[in-house]
Amino acid sequence: MVEGHAEVEITKLIKQHKISYLACSECPGTYEKQQLNKLREAAPHLTILQENTDTLFNQFDLPFELPDLPKHFTPFRKKVESLTIDAPLKAPDWLPPPPETATQNFFSIQTAPTNSPLFKGGAVEAKKRLNYYSYQSQKLLNYKQTRNGLLAFDDSTKLSPWLANGNISAKEVYHHVKRFERDIQANESTYWLYFELLWREYFQWYLYKHGTRVFQFSGVKGTSPLTSFWPERFEKWRTGNTPWPIVNAAMRQLNSTGYMSNRARQLVASCLVHELNLDWRYGAAWFEQQLVDFDVAVNWGNWQYLAGVGADPRGHRRFDLEKQAKQYDPDGSFIKTWLTHQEIEQMTASKIDSTDMVDWPC
Known part of the structure; x- marks a missing residue:
């Protein structure tokens, strides 16, 4: 194993050990394709063999x-x-011995502890x-x-x-x-x-x-949502300090474990887009950073869907957060796992934005 930017470290290995073939999985992500193109430019002699290993069907x-x-x-x-x-395909019964260089320690790797104890x-x-x-x-x-x-x-x-x-x-x-x-x-x-x-x-x-339209503000539909960006609102959403305890519990879970359930992801995404009126791409980017199961296609496709700029035929999927909390956390067990009683009371009474005298124009 090696540590660092993929295109840089792999290029080093290719040149150092005169590697002529590279096999890898095909990925739909545009950034991942850019990385592979950089590798082709850095090692033009290299033959790259790609196989789609991530889907149920071939194209x-x-x-x-x-x-x-x-x-x-x-x-x-x-x-x-x-x-x-x-x-x-079944795994092969045997493999030939690796080349001698493959057993060398190319780099000293410091294994970082995972922030997710679940997996x-x-x-x-x-x-x-x-x-x-x-x-x-x-x-x-x-x-x-x-x-x-x-x-x-x-x-x-x-x-x-x-x-x-x-x-x-x-x-x-x-x-x-x-x-x-x-x-x-x-x-x-x-x-x-x-x-x-x-x-x-x-x-x-x-x-x-x-392709890149999946990452654009107006999405695949080409319609810009009526949202903007307020740093204070995003910080409250990111840290789990909004007026909605169900959202806060889910965000605390995400930040602590790297995971949250499918239902919770829909609720926090709906909150960011429809209650806080924030640019959906910031939510998608935060998920990309935090999720232990981040998948570029699933993450950004789902965020477009919830923001009404993607594959949702309804186009405006807004969840009633209080109703959802009663339906999926009727006794409050989930919320109480991640929030104290005092926090729940304070959040329920809080407002989306904080204002004081200096916020008012002269």
Whole structure:
């Protein structure tokens, strides 16, 4: 392992060890593509072999050309959900010994401690989690009913960090679920995990199609939201000090663990865009920095969706935060986990903006 900027450190290794071939996964992210182009420029002799390892389907499997990707998820789902998904390739039985230089310590690496105590990296841990959630605990059978839970770790699969980091593939998860359906039971919940994988899939192709437009203020729709940027409001949102305890608890959880549930992500995004009237890109960028399961396509695609500039056919998905808190945290357990009683009282009585005499014009 090496530490540093990918294009810089990989270029050093290529030149130092006269490497002529590089194999890597294809990524829809524009920044990642720029990194690869810099590598090509720095090492023009290098042959780069790319394979799409992150999606359920290859582009030539799709029943439409990429420019014709449906504008919304549901038409996409209806077109692809019955398609055959190739089984992942089996790991080789053996590998030849590595070259002598591969065993050298190229750099002294200082491993930084993770800020998330919830997850251990690696393919072995990913498969452990998948087996636990399906065959061992059979919590998969209730996934649809529990997936919006805010507090319990097993409310959802929690596979997203391993998917985002390439420790397990969407194909592996899909075929594992199909095997579980044959061995144990198929129900609405087992289908719903596939349904959620299709959402993830849609955003991958969404980014492949739209490129840099996914990161622009006006989004894919080209319509600018009626938002601006107030540093004080963003700081309150970022640190979990808004007038909405449900939002604050979720942001405290994110900042402490690097994770928050799907439902919580929708609520805090709705708050930033529709209650605080802030530029959605700041929220997406903060998630990118904090999330242990950051996926460029899923993160920015979902933020566009909530901001009304992306793939949402309704275009203005605003959540009633008090109603959502009563529905998904009826006894306040989630909020009380991350906020003290005194903080809850103070936040509920607080205002979005603080004003004093110096704020008023002369």
